[in-house]
Amino acid sequence: MIRPAPPTSGRSRRRGDEGEVEVFVADEQGDQPVDVARWEALARDVLTAEGVSGDAELALLFVDEAAIAELNQRFMGHDGPTDVLAFPIDDDDVLVGRSPDGSSSGPDRGPVDDVPLLLGDVVVCPTVAARNAPSHAGTYDDELALLIVHGILHVLGHDHAEPEETATMQAKERELLDRFHRDRGDR
Secondary structure, three states, X not given: OEOOOOOOOOOOOOEOOOOOEEEEEEEOOOOOOOOHHHHHHHHHHHHHHOOOEOOEEEEEEEOOHXXXXXXXXXXXXXXXXXXXEEEEOOHHHOOOOOOOOOOOOOOOOOOOXXXXXXXXXXXXXXXXXXXXHHHOOOOHHHHHHHHHHHHHHHXXXXXXXXXXXXXXXXXXXXXXXXXXXXXXXXX
């Protein structure tokens, strides 16, 4: 469970302008079943519990082993597939009011208003999750839930590079899973 470019001090903003937290989910693989609505609800619940509010967006993508292996190599420099990657969008990287490629607004387009708080992307490989589940979280559903929560926490600035950070992040994962997955897993 890894993520590119860890922020040094967590996200500085968790509140977008007036609006709602949205989670965009795409199942781009066909190897394992994915309950898109269930995982979208889990992601939204976790974001809200972690203080994200207003007009904010997160993308949750389910991909095959080839796709995640390519991302893992490209962004992490590691060969082979992994279970989850998180790509936080740091506030400084989002150029509000400039569109679409960071250039000036130009004569044919004015400044962009009401841009949502873009949190980032969480990419999960269900095939790797299914393979790891028996020796890790137990069931396939429990493994997917853990990976989603883990990825979201990374997007929000949590890390596990040091033992103290690991303990804090694992405790937060357990709390969120107990609250939003284990108690409602049979919905």
